[in-house]
Amino acid sequence: MDQLFSLQGRVALVTGASSGLGQHFAHVLHAAGATVVLAARRLDRVEAEAKRLGERARAIAIDVSHEASILFTFETLAASGVLCDIIVNNAGISGSSLLLQMETTEWDDVIRVNLRAPFLVAREAARRLVAANKPGSIVNIASILGLRVSPALAPYMASKAGLIHLTRSMAFEFARYGIRVNALCPGYFETEINSDFLKSEYAQAALKRVPQRRIGDLRDLDGPLLLLASDAGAFMTGEALVVDGGQSINAV
Ligand SMILES: NC(=O)c1ccc[n+]([C@@H]2O[C@H](COP(=O)([O-])OP(=O)(O)OC[C@H]3O[C@@H](n4cnc5c(N)ncnc54)[C@H](OP(=O)(O)O)[C@@H]3O)[C@@H](O)[C@H]2O)c1
Known part of the structure; x- marks a missing residue:
C-alpha cells in the first residue's frame, strides 16, 4: 500500500513554501520520497526549511x-538538471475589503497571485514536461471559498473559483500528455493568511456551523495531497477535492 502513495524518483515544486500549508506540503511530499523544491519570496525561510529537510530538498526564490x-526559476532549475513533475501551486494572498471600498489594486494583486500565477507556473511546468515526454501531476490549492461565499473576500473567492475552473481546463488539455491537474479545496486551517480573521466573531460563529466542530489540522491535508500528487490518483484529473470537515455542506 505504501508503494501506491510513494513519490520516490519524483521532483516536486511547491510555491509559497515559506509558511503555512506550503511549508507543510513540502514536508509531506519529502516524507513520501520526493525531491522537493521550496519556493517563495522569503528566501531565508525556504532555505532554512530546505536545510531542515536535508537531502532531496532545495530552496529557490x-x-x-x-x-x-517564474521563468527564471524554471530556467535556474533546468540549468542544474531539475525537471519538476509535481507542481503544487500554493502561493496565495487574501485581501480584506468590501467591494464598495476596494481599491482596484487589491483586486489586481489577488487575481495576479492566486489565478494568473498558477496558470503561468502550470504552463511553464507543462511545457517542460511535454518537451521531455514525461508525465506529471499539478495540484492547485484552491479553497472552499471558490465554492461558497464569505464577506470582504470577493477577489479571493473569484480567484479560487477561477482556479477551480482553470484546473478543469488544464486537466482537459493536458490529459493527452499524461499530465493530471487537480485542485485541493481546504476549509479553515490556521496560518499567517487567516490568524487574525479566525479570532473574529464572524469566524468563531462560522466555525460553530462546521459539522465536525473544528478547524483543520494541517495533517488533515496529507492524505488528500498525496492522493492527487501520486499514482494513487492516476485516474483522477480535473477534480476539486474538498477537505473541510463538512463546512461547505452545512445546513442553510
Ligand atoms: N489557511 C487556510 O485556511 C486556507 C484555506 C483554503 C485555501 N488556502 C490556500 O492555501 C494557500 C497557502 O495559504 P496559507 O494559509 O498557508 O497562507 P500563508 O501562510 O500566508 O502562506 C502563503 C504563502 O504564499 C507565498 N506568497 C504570497 N505571495 C507570493 C508571491 N508573490 N510569490 C511567491 N510566493 C508568494 C508566501 O510566501 P512569501 O511571502 O515568502 O513569498 C507564503 O509562503 C493559499 O493559496 C491559500 O489561499 C488556505
Missing part, C-alpha cells in the same frame, strides 16, 4: 506575481 521571476 520566486515572486509568482512576475512572469519573469
Whole structure:
C-alpha cells in the first residue's frame, strides 16, 4: 500500500513554501520520497526549511506575481538538471475589503497571485514536461471559498473559483500528455493568511456551523495531497477535492 502513495524518483515544486500549508506540503511530499523544491519570496525561510529537510530538498526564490521571476526559476532549475513533475501551486494572498471600498489594486494583486500565477507556473511546468515526454501531476490549492461565499473576500473567492475552473481546463488539455491537474479545496486551517480573521466573531460563529466542530489540522491535508500528487490518483484529473470537515455542506 505504501508503494501506491510513494513519490520516490519524483521532483516536486511547491510555491509559497515559506509558511503555512506550503511549508507543510513540502514536508509531506519529502516524507513520501520526493525531491522537493521550496519556493517563495522569503528566501531565508525556504532555505532554512530546505536545510531542515536535508537531502532531496532545495530552496529557490520566486515572486509568482512576475512572469519573469517564474521563468527564471524554471530556467535556474533546468540549468542544474531539475525537471519538476509535481507542481503544487500554493502561493496565495487574501485581501480584506468590501467591494464598495476596494481599491482596484487589491483586486489586481489577488487575481495576479492566486489565478494568473498558477496558470503561468502550470504552463511553464507543462511545457517542460511535454518537451521531455514525461508525465506529471499539478495540484492547485484552491479553497472552499471558490465554492461558497464569505464577506470582504470577493477577489479571493473569484480567484479560487477561477482556479477551480482553470484546473478543469488544464486537466482537459493536458490529459493527452499524461499530465493530471487537480485542485485541493481546504476549509479553515490556521496560518499567517487567516490568524487574525479566525479570532473574529464572524469566524468563531462560522466555525460553530462546521459539522465536525473544528478547524483543520494541517495533517488533515496529507492524505488528500498525496492522493492527487501520486499514482494513487492516476485516474483522477480535473477534480476539486474538498477537505473541510463538512463546512461547505452545512445546513442553510
Ligand atoms: N489557511 C487556510 O485556511 C486556507 C484555506 C483554503 C485555501 N488556502 C490556500 O492555501 C494557500 C497557502 O495559504 P496559507 O494559509 O498557508 O497562507 P500563508 O501562510 O500566508 O502562506 C502563503 C504563502 O504564499 C507565498 N506568497 C504570497 N505571495 C507570493 C508571491 N508573490 N510569490 C511567491 N510566493 C508568494 C508566501 O510566501 P512569501 O511571502 O515568502 O513569498 C507564503 O509562503 C493559499 O493559496 C491559500 O489561499 C488556505
